[in-house]
Amino acid sequence: MSTDFQQARVALGARMRELREECTQTDGRKLSGRALAARLGWTQSKVSKLERGKQTPTMADVRAWAEAVGRPEAAAELVGRLRTVETQYRSWRRQLAGGVVPVQEAHAAQGKRTNARRSFDPTLVPGLLQTPGYARGVLSRYAAVHPSIRDVDAAVAARMGRQHVLKERDRSFHFLVWEGALVSRVCSAAVLADQLDRLVPWLAPGHVRLGVVPFEVDLRVPAGVGFSIHDDSLVITESWHAEMWLDDPADIALHQRAWEALQVTAVYGPEAHRVIARAGARLRENH
Missing domain, CATH: 1.10.260.40 (lambda repressor-like DNA-binding domains)
Incomplete structure (x- = not known):
């Protein structure tokens, strides 16, 4: 706390x-x-x-x-x-008492208020880029520690609905993922393979940018936990116990420094495509 x-x-x-x-x-x-x-x-x-x-x-x-x-x-x-x-501070116990859908709706509402978003995810594909199958795998597995998660199908539908914001070209999105997020098995091999394929179109230049931090780079800061920065005025991050919505300037500045240190080690375009392809090849080798 x-x-x-x-x-x-x-x-x-x-x-x-x-x-x-x-x-x-x-x-x-x-x-x-x-x-x-x-x-x-x-x-x-x-x-x-x-x-x-x-x-x-x-x-x-x-x-x-x-x-x-x-x-x-x-x-x-x-x-x-x-x-x-x-x-x-928003404890998951309190938030999930009303189901997963209200949590998705709260993030959707914030998404509509955000014009420029930057995020880093070390273990999962960002929610806004997830396929339905991948999202279902993630939410189902969280139920192991949060038994109150029961409305998974409705939550998946709500998460997919949030992705419409990506079509609004007057907004900007800059996603960073660690390579570990590309190989993390939170779903079946077939679902993960489809998820990797669905990331490739986002590598093209545009209002949505996707960068990958490869395993082999020298990290300037530890990968740590995931977080998103909204218009440089709000940071959303989480732990197993709670989700934090931080609007203190010092907290925002700290996460900005972390994001910038991670961003300089990221690769984009063809280089990022090669990292995604490497994850796909590893997946096929193991199955």
Whole structure:
């Protein structure tokens, strides 16, 4: 859990507690945590955890809180603070509680807001370049650690729908993949072979650029984890536990430096095609 995330959540909890303490009951006493819990139909422990920043509320929680303390106009403020928390840190457990499709829809919405995107992927083909079969393999395998993933077919369809943004030539996309992403077996050999073939057209010059970082180059920075930079104002990256949406200038600058260090080692055009062909040859040799 990031320090920034925890600090933002504690600040949100403190503001919620402040609103409760400002509320006076009909008998003249200040509204207690126990009384508020009774009004909301919650446990007292939930109220306590929210106020101490030990639990992240939902949008419905903060709106209900504002109503219950007699300050409905404060809902907008609490929602804004919560969005700041969620912009920084979005646990997969919370996100996937509603299924995989809403996650894809959130990324689709961000894609529509982004004019220039740069990304690096060390182990997987970027989602915007995935075939349906490859996407199904990836999402199905994630279900091994996230059992809440059940709507795989709908999620695949949503991911394919996101790819329409690539047709908009007033946007620019610059994808970098490590060669490891081309040989990572997250699907059947036949599906991976088809995925490799589908990457080749993206090697031509245009508003979409695809570069490959070969195994044999001297990396200036470790391959690390994947990330995407959106209009130099937002970075999206993830771990097994959570997805981070980072808008702090220092965080963005850090990922820009990492991307630039990786980009100078990438190959494009015919050279990138040779690396993809090498991955395809390795796949055929093993089957």
